[in-house]
Amino acid sequence: MKNKILKLAKRLETFRLEDIESIMGDGIEDGLQELVKDGQLNLVGGIYSYKAEQKLPLPFCFKFHSQEKIEMITKCFCVGVKSKQASFLLDIGDATMQNFYKHFRQMIYERQLNTLKTHFEQKPKIAKMRRFYDIPVYFYLYDSELFVVDKPLKTRHNKLPHTKEESLRIKVLYSRLRRSINHSQMKQNLAQHVAEHMFKYDKSYNGICLQLISSINLDM
Numbered sequence: 149m150k151n152k153i154l155k156l157a158k159r160l161e162t163f164r165l166e167d168i169e170s171i172m173g174d175g176i177e178d179g180l181q182e183l184v185k186d187g188q189l190n191l192v193g194g195i196y197s198y199k200a201e202q203k204l205p206l207p208f209c210f211k212f213h214s215q216e217k218i219e220m221i222t223k224c225f226c227v228g229v230k231s232k233q234a235s236f237l238l239d240i241g242d243a244t245m246q247n248f249y250k251h252f253r254q255m256i257y258e259r260q261l262n263t264l265k266t267h268f269e270q271k272p273k274i275a276k277m278r279r280f281y282d283i284p285v286y287f288y289l290y291d292s293e294l295f296v297v298d299k300p301l302k303t304r305h306n307k308l309p310h311t312k313e314e315s316l317r318i319k320v321l322y323s324r325l326r327r328s329i330n331h332s333q334m335k336q337n338l339a340q341h342v343a344e345h346m347f348k349y350d351k352s353y354n355g356i357c358l359q360l361i362s363s364i365n366l367d368m
Contacts, residue, residue: 150179157189157198164194190263192270192290209244210251221248226348253340256347257296264288264295272307275300276315278322280329285339287322289314294321294346298339324349 153176156168165177180196183189190197210218217238224234225248235245267290275286275297288295289310294317310318325345334341 150183153179154183154188154198157183157196160198162195162197164196190266192267195270197266209247213240218248221245222252225249225252228348250337250340253337253344257340257343260295260343260347261297263293264290264297265301267291267295268301268303272301272303272305274307274309276310276318278318280326280338280342281332281335283335283338285342287318289318292317294318296339296342296346321346 152172153168156171157163160167165180169176180189180191184191184196188198213221217240220238221234221240224237229237231245231249232242234240235242238245268288271290273288273290275288277284277286277300279285286297286300288297288301325342328345329338329341
């Protein structure tokens with residue numbers, strides 16, 4: 149059922165629940181919600197939208213390792229094994245392993261950025277600036293989900309402030325992030341490190357890995 153919904157969503161691009169109930173019948177709401185949760189559909193203001201994910205070009209290091217090895221590297225990243233330890237375990241150079249990890253973080257950052265832009269286009273908000281190591285990053289909260297960017301998003305429309313409840317939620321999540329963004333090496337590509345930690349919060353290990361591995365284009 150989900151595959152049929154996704155194929156229809158690709159053709160329609162944007163639609164409401166009632167638009168496709170007449171085509172596919174009742175009982176499709178659960179499938180839609182699962183696709184939204186998996187990041188395959190966006191939902192803003194009752195409007196579903198399909199947005200083809202722009203996959204980042206793979207770094208050169210991917211060309212020299214099998215899919216099985218890349219999946220092992222991905223699992224090390226997901227479970228929190230440091231790049232130097234993963235390098236030793238998998239017999240891969242530390243610099244190469246760091247390139248893999250950097251690419252994974254950028255993938256996570258770009259994915260949440262694409263979702264944020266969809267929300268922002270529908271309802272622009274004023275970013276909340278917070279600092280790590282005196283370096284600013286900018287947060288937005290939509291539907292209780294936190295997003296991060298290294299520069300505030302721009303629009304010609306008026307921006308709305310976050311509500312008091314949203315501001316409090318951002319404050320709580322920022323405090324939580326402060327405890328995990330605690331290494332000076334994270335200063336470089338800070339927003340990507342923050343996005344990584346946000347991505348891993350409250351998710352199972354298997355859920356993190358499945359999302360990340362499914363985003364890697366290994367058709368080289």
